[in-house]
Amino acid sequence: MATPVKVYGPPLSTAVSRVLVCLLEKDVPFQLVPVSMAKMEHKKPDYIKMQPFGQVPAFQDDDITLFESRAICRYIAEKYPNKGTMSLFGTNPLVKASMDQWLEAESQSFIPPSSVLAFQIVFAPRMKLKQDEALIKQNEAKLVKVLDVYENRLGSSQYLAGDEFTLADLSHLPNTQFLVEKTNRAELFTSRKNVSRWWSEISTRPAWKKVVEMQNA
Amino acid sequence: MAIKLYGAAGSTATLQVQACLAEKDLHYEFVSINMSYKEHKTPEFLSRNPFGQVPAFEDGDLKLFESRAITQYLAHTYADKGNDVIIKDPKKMAIVAVWIEVESQKFDPACSKLVWELGYKPMFGMTSDDVVVEENEKKLEQVLDVYESRLSQSKYLGGDSFTLADLHHLPVIKYLMGTKAKRLFEARPHVSAWVADIQSRPAWVKAITT
Numbered sequence: 471m472a473t474p475v476k477v478y479g480p481p482l483s484t485a486v487s488r489v490l491v492c493l494l495e496k497d498v499p500f501q502l503v504p505v506s507m508a509k510m511e512h513k514k515p516d517y518i519k520m521q522p523f524g525q526v527p528a529f530q531d532d533d534i535t536l537f538e539s540r541a542i543c544r545y546i547a548e549k550y551p552n553k554g555t556m557s558l559f560g561t562n563p564l565v566k567a568s569m570d571q572w573l574e575a576e577s578q579s580f581i582p583p584s585s586v587l588a589f590q591i592v593f594a595p596r597m598k599l600k601q602d603e604a605l606i607k608q609n610e611a612k613l614v615k616v617l618d619v620y621e622n623r624l625g626s627s628q629y630l631a632g633d634e635f636t637l638a639d640l641s642h643l644p645n646t647q648f649l650v651e652k653t654n655r656a657e658l659f660t661s662r663k664n665v666s667r668w669w670s671e672i673s674t675r676p677a678w679k680k681v682v683e684m685q686n687a
Numbered sequence: 688m689a690i691k692l693y694g695a696a697g698s699t700a701t702l703q704v705q706a707c708l709a710e711k712d713l714h715y716e717f718v719s720i721n722m723s724y725k726e727h728k729t730p731e732f733l734s735r736n737p738f739g740q741v742p743a744f745e746d747g748d749l750k751l752f753e754s755r756a757i758t759q760y761l762a763h764t765y766a767d768k769g770n771d772v773i774i775k776d777p778k779k780m781a782i783v784a785v786w787i788e789v790e791s792q793k794f795d796p797a798c799s800k801l802v803w804e805l806g807y808k809p810m811f812g813m814t815s816d817d818v819v820v821e822e823n824e825k826k827l828e829q830v831l832d833v834y835e836s837r838l839s840q841s842k843y844l845g846g847d848s849f850t851l852a853d854l855h856h857l858p859v860i861k862y863l864m865g866t867k868a869k870r871l872f873e874a875r876p877h878v879s880a881w882v883a884d885i886q887s888r889p890a891w892v893k894a895i896t897t
Binding site (some may be wrong): 522523534535537540541544545548549563564567568570571573574575577578579584602616619622623 | 752781
């Protein structure tokens with residue numbers, strides 16, 4: 471039996487949870503190795519060898535070490551095309567191209583404003599930092615524009631890349647979970663009919679529910 | 688012509704795709720989108736890129752946006768044409784994929800403000816903001832330190848051969864090497880050698896001179 475793959479990092483990290491949900495969707499056994507960020511374990515030399523930017527997650531499978539959550543997800547989805555959710559990487563080249571497109575849109579357009587909002591609304595107060603109201607307003611406006619594009623897209627497509635759930639949808643789970651469940655900005659998503667329908671479908675998938683359980687443990 | 692690229696001169700994302708088309712030796716029609724006339728916000732263009740950004744792309748019936756999705760499509764679909772910009776071996780390609788993400792998630796964000804401040808603003812007769820420049824040069828230096836270490840162990844970012852992981856850097860490097868930020872690259876010997884190498888590729892020279 472193959473050695474389980476290793477994922478390094480806390481499940482609460484959005485990037486780590488992106489990898490975890492992918493592994494669960496693909497039914498790939500894994501071992502989660504804790505990394506205490508409070509103890510700066512992610513900046514120690516042994517960790518930096520795996521992830522030169524000193525960030526989580528890092529990933530190991532046999533002799534291969536990877537970082538960057540979306541690259542790790544691509545590796546998993548490609549290595550196990552016939553395990554678990556088979557549509558994850560796109561079932562044909564055209565769907566794959568569409569998946570790549572929406573995965574890029576996620577990282578280029580969705581993540582920057584949603585991350586700033588998550589930080590400003592949830593983490594800044596916890597860290598006793600003053601919230602930057604101008605930054606919140608600016609990024610909310612950016613996120614609204616992105617969600618308007620999604621609303622339109624999801625009106626004619628079940629999922630972002632097409633009829634089936636792919637990495638493009640999966641990649642949105644961590645930040646959206648945060649904004650919908652931990653901030654008072656849920657209505658950005660829930661007030662948009664198609665986005666709301668899509669969010670409700672992707673967030674109730676068993677694999678994501680399991681990750682949320684891990685985050686709350 | 689089956690392949691059409693809708694883009695703007697001066698757009699680094701458009702140039703990423705043009706670099707890839709040149710490496711793959713593909714013929715295409717370039718449709719110029721004039722952003723000063725807001726041509727990127729017309730309903731027709733928005734149907735090609737709903738975010739109203741350049742580039743947009745078509746190959747026959749297939750329509751795509753996001754430069755890095757377009758280059759990956761080209762690299763896989765036309766694997767037999769021109770130069771290889773991906774690696775067939777899945778384990779080696781997984782490493783390439785890591786560094787493709789690094790350019791997208793670390794290098795490009797660190798550089799985009801610098802390209803604006805040091806590259807575009809002077810072109811429009813505007814003054815750069817020194818505070819923004821200093822802040823972003825610090826961010827870029829942190830990234831380049833990682834690159835220096837990586838390139839001391841690997842000829843190219845993704846491994847032994849030139850791939851999309853290197854190619855995606857070319858447009859931003861082109862702009863920054865014409866500004867004072869070039870000293871950050873030149874101060875790091877492996878980074879400097881890599882920059883010289885990738886910039887001298889015939890396909891890149893062709894992409895920026897035609």
